[in-house]
Amino acid sequence: MKKKYLLALDQGTSSSRSVLFDTHGQLIAMDQKEVLPRFPAPGLVEHDPHALWRTQLETAQNVIARAGISTRDILTIGITNQRETLVAWNRLTGEPLCPALVWQDRRTQALCEQLIESGHEALVQARSGLRIDAYFSAGKAKWILDHIPAAKACADAGHLALGTVDSWLLWNLTKGANFATDLTNASRTLLFNIRKNHWDTSLLDLFELKSSYFPEVHPSAHQFGFADPQWLGHPIPITGMAGDQQSALFGQACFKPGMAKNTYGTGCFALMNSGGTFQLSANGLITTLNAQSTLSSPSYAAEGSVFVGGAVVQWLRDGLHAFERSADIEKLARSVPDNGGVTVVPAFSGLGAPYWQPDARGTITGLTRGTTLAHIARAALESIAFQSTALLQAMNRDAQATARAELSELRVDGGASSNNLLMQFQADLLGIPVIRPAVTETTALGAAWLAGLNAGIYSHTDELAELWQTDTCFTPSMTRDEAAGKMAQWEFAVRQACVPQ
Ligand SMILES: Nc1ncnc2c1ncn2[C@@H]1O[C@H](COP(=O)(O)OP(=O)(O)O)[C@@H](O)[C@H]1O
Ligand SMILES: O=P(O)(O)OC[C@H](O)CO
Numbered sequence: 001m002k003k004k005y006l007l008a009l010d011q012g013t014s015s016s017r018s019v020l021f022d023t024h025g026q027l028i029a030m031d032q033k034e035v036l037p038r039f040p041a042p043g044l045v046e047h048d049p050h051a052l053w054r055t056q057l058e059t060a061q062n063v064i065a066r067a068g069i070s071t072r073d074i075l076t077i078g079i080t081n082q083r084e085t086l087v088a089w090n091r092l093t094g095e096p097l098c099p100a101l102v103w104q105d106r107r108t109q110a111l112c113e114q115l116i117e118s119g120h121e122a123l124v125q126a127r128s129g130l131r132i133d134a135y136f137s138a139g140k141a142k143w144i145l146d147h148i149p150a151a152k153a154c155a156d157a158g159h160l161a162l163g164t165v166d167s168w169l170l171w172n173l174t175k176g177a178n179f180a181t182d183l184t185n186a187s188r189t190l191l192f193n194i195r196k197n198h199w200d201t202s203l204l205d206l207f208e209l210k211s212s213y214f215p216e217v218h219p220s221a222h223q224f225g226f227a228d229p230q231w232l233g234h235p236i237p238i239t240g241m242a243g244d245q246q247s248a249l250f251g252q253a254c255f256k257p258g259m260a261k262n263t264y265g266t267g268c269f270a271l272m273n274s275g276g277t278f279q280l281s282a283n284g285l286i287t288t289l290n291a292q293s294t295l296s297s298p299s300y301a302a303e304g305s306v307f308v309g310g311a312v313v314q315w316l317r318d319g320l321h322a323f324e325r326s327a328d329i330e331k332l333a334r335s336v337p338d339n340g341g342v343t344v345v346p347a348f349s350g351l352g353a354p355y356w357q358p359d360a361r362g363t364i365t366g367l368t369r370g371t372t373l374a375h376i377a378r379a380a381l382e383s384i385a386f387q388s389t390a391l392l393q394a395m396n397r398d399a400q401a402t403a404r405a406e407l408s409e410l411r412v413d414g415g416a417s418s419n420n421l422l423m424q425f426q427a428d429l430l431g432i433p434v435i436r437p438a439v440t441e442t443t444a445l446g447a448a449w450l451a452g453l454n455a456g457i458y459s460h461t462d463e464l465a466e467l468w469q470t471d472t473c474f475t476p477s478m479t480r481d482e483a484a485g486k487m488a489q490w491e492f493a494v495r496q497a498c499v500p501q
Helices: 049-067 109-117 121-128 137-147 149-157 165-173 201-206 244-251 311-319 326-334 373-401 420-430 442-454 461-467 480-497
Strands: 005-011 015-022 027-034 074-081 086-090 160-164 180-182 216-218 221-226 237-243 260-264 268-275 286-289 300-306 343-345 363-365 410-413 434-437 470-474
Touching (some): 049 086, 074 244, 109 121, 180 221, 260 373, 300 373, 311 326, 326 420, 343 373, 410 442
Parallel strands (some): 074 237, 410 434
Antiparallel strands (some): 015 027, 268 300, 434 470
């Protein structure tokens, strides 16, 4: 029988990728184009919506050409994307009304602080599972209506579309036929009630917004429409959409409560499947929706993020010129037996979960006359694992408190997960196996699998769990006492980084 394929479109903060998989989940071909955000002033981070769509389309066209296949053999398309980033466009013309406000943009911080001071945090948490923070889309939506007259005019005329990047891509791919999103993306706006799965009137009122500005919300595996034949030569169905971190959790086959993944990219994003009961964290994490095929029985994940993960490696590479390529850090770090007592806390823009210390600043402590660049590189690499461990231990504390399953293994992906020294140290600190899968493009794989589920290529997630394969398993080799000693040293350094500078 002729081979058939699934196409995943993965629109990220710094690049657009398209990945072609066969129906067994094997990666056949991939194409990637850089699409960097602009930083027009301190704290502002914007994307050109046209550039997001153009690069995404080009990579899709390129990957099909590279694989030398007929588009008729692509059974379905799945979309996954940077989350929270908000695009505003005119539904009549399809034209963006302003730059996309990126998840890292902090322009709505003062608004968020005001809302917290006015005592709204508890309501927001109870309904959206999130904290009031500039990271999420709601404040961005209000900012656009308050500051972009064309957006306000469109809103008044009933033509305003406010959507996350998935809905912007879907709109373009279907030439304006479909204005929709999936529930994982909706769950990152701070306007979506994740207990009842609908846009929440109280949350919309809080930000002076209307549900009519926002797309229809569907399950992540759903018939979202067809790609216009002008783009890929054939009306391929689009049957999966999910935010990138939830898509990675799905692509890592973490279908059961207690299963977790950590993505080691520029930052790190850890998600643990926490099952069907809505619970708020007592340990600084947020609650979000898992990618799923139904709206009727929500399934949740606990999430935490490390702001500076692989970015500390970039800082050593580009800021300190310590080495040429990110991968070179492993050789440098291995050239010394240990960190020589050095601890690096890369709190370049504060510390995220579970610390939530926006004013913390980076430190290097424990320096002696014998400290070399190699010790600093080793400590910098270790900082990625220390921060991730603090997050994952917080997830375990939440799980213990509510009699849920704790973490028994960690599945990993993202650029820095290729670093064996880092992965071994991660296993040592956590005291559980750290597993790197055969396909590390798990974000794209998750979107392809979601699309495949709705398209009937797969009948159940059990089938997908069978397809998921291990590449390398890192088993812990440190005693628990030694690991606890190292974590205590790290926490001491974190406290120093939190002292006002
Ligand atoms: N071998 C490696 N060791 C440590 N860090 C690495 C390695 N390879 C890549 N990185 C880091 O991983 C990040 C890139 O990973 P990627 O998953 O592409 O990130 P993103 O999706 O956030 O752009 C960069 O910060 C880079 O410094
Ligand atoms: O673009 P990425 O891969 O860094 O992911 C961004 C996250 O979705 C932000 O929440």
